[in-house]
Amino acid sequence: MSPLQIKPGIYWVGGIDWNLRYFHGYVTPRGTTYNAYLIIDDKITLVDTVKHYLFDEMLDRIKEIIDPARIDYVISNHVELDHSGGLPRIMEVAPNARLVTSPQGKKGLQRYYKRDNWSFMVVKSGEELNIGARTLKFVHVPMVHWPDSMVTYIPEEKLLLPNDAFGQHIASAERFDDEIGWDIVHEEASTYYANIVLPYGDNVLKALDVVGQLEIDTIAPSHGIIWRSYIDKILPVYRRWASNETKPQALIVYDTMWDSTKKIAIALRSGLEEAGVPVTVRFLQTSHISEIMTDLLVSKAILIGSPTLNNGMLPTVSAFLTYIKGLRPQKRLGFAFGSYGWGGQGAREVAAAMQEMGMEMPLDTINIKYLPDDQELESVKDAGRKLGELITNIE
Numbered sequence: 001m002s003p004l005q006i007k008p009g010i011y012w013v014g015g016i017d018w019n020l021r022y023f024h025g026y027v028t029p030r031g032t033t034y035n036a037y038l039i040i041d042d043k044i045t046l047v048d049t050v051k052h053y054l055f056d057e058m059l060d061r062i063k064e065i066i067d068p069a070r071i072d073y074v075i076s077n078h079v080e081l082d083h084s085g086g087l088p089r090i091m092e093v094a095p096n097a098r099l100v101t102s103p104q105g106k107k108g109l110q111r112y113y114k115r116d117n118w119s120f121m122v123v124k125s126g127e128e129l130n131i132g133a134r135t136l137k138f139v140h141v142p143m144v145h146w147p148d149s150m151v152t153y154i155p156e157e158k159l160l161l162p163n164d165a166f167g168q169h170i171a172s173a174e175r176f177d178d179e180i181g182w183d184i185v186h187e188e189a190s191t192y193y194a195n196i197v198l199p200y201g202d203n204v205l206k207a208l209d210v211v212g213q214l215e216i217d218t219i220a221p222s223h224g225i226i227w228r229s230y231i232d233k234i235l236p237v238y239r240r241w242a243s244n245e246t247k248p249q250a251l252i253v254y255d256t257m258w259d260s261t262k263k264i265a266i267a268l269r270s271g272l273e274e275a276g277v278p279v280t281v282r283f284l285q286t287s288h289i290s291e292i293m294t295d296l297l298v299s300k301a302i303l304i305g306s307p308t309l310n311n312g313m314l315p316t317v318s319a320f321l322t323y324i325k326g327l328r329p330q331k332r333l334g335f336a337f338g339s340y341g342w343g344g345q346g347a348r349e350v351a352a353a354m355q356e357m358g359m360e361m362p363l364d365t366i367n368i369k370y371l372p373d374d375q376e377l378e379s380v381k382d383a384g385r386k387l388g389e390l391i392t393n394i395e
């Protein structure tokens, strides 16, 4: 695939990772792209690079436009290796290029790549760099998604290059949102947000305030497709996610050895549904924890179940709890349940972990010895109904 001109004189020259299925703990069934952008102006500028093994693909695209030795500036918006992996070779191919980055970016790049001969240009937040007909304005957005994160804005083009923000893991022949359609782009942007950006909601809100003051008609992130038709839709959605705004719906997540915990999960679902609450049920042996995070992004309540195994919860449940603890969902109602034989620590440990995460736990944990009988299942259903009423009554 040739480079693609996204604006007059501005080209997508990134790499498409069709085979990627796993990205730091998160499943990526659609693969991904690493987007780099080449700007042809008085000073030729490359914004970000690609993962190291796609460097040649990026270089070939650049060569279709110019001799890469002519690159004057390489902008590094983010140190992470999927965007900086091409730096060592591009800085060799373009020996006169200056490497433009934030102060934290410089520290991170020096730590990773240990190159003495790179000519860094460290930019402050708000600083501008004139490259001819265009101005590059750099805004630091720390922790969206690492301390070094920075976005580049080109006012003359109404173009925002926000690196990881607004990204999605989609490998495709198409480069623009309207070529793929809102449903897929929205789904992949949700999964990306839930698994990568969710802990940094406060910083995202600050960044959105800055973005709100800019004139923008194109947002070209470092993963997936470029936004040009759905900007008015994705900006308010990002604000809702960053504010931990959810829908009155519930997510049940469980694992089981002999199906008792599953029976409790099903009875809880019936009760919630009787209260009018839509429910998603996820079994940890068939759903990856990163897929479940996408459900949690919009669910007001999460109900987590584990049987007791060797005086504790099942390791799959423990892994899921560790994962969501790091991603820090806020303003969620929690509920723990499980089945046990003698000690019953599993469900109690789940409840403790959810409380520790700051979840509101309005109802007592349900912990049932071995197989629940019909009467017990009725009381489980009642609990589901009560929780459902609480969910629907919350503003």
Ligand SMILES: Cc1cc2nc3c(=O)[nH]c(=O)nc-3n(C[C@H](O)[C@H](O)[C@H](O)COP(=O)(O)O)c2cc1C
Binding pocket: 255, 256, 257, 258, 259, 260, 261, 262, 306, 307, 308, 309, 310, 311, 312, 339, 340, 341, 342, 343, 344, 345, 369, 370, 371
């Ligand atoms: C390998 C194994 C270890 C277990 N360890 C405990 C335990 O330490 N404490 C306990 O209360 N129950 C223990 N149990 C009993 C289970 O918690 C009990 O059978 C429960 O009903 C299983 O729920 P499930 O059908 O959802 O898997 C153990 C069961 C198995 C198979």
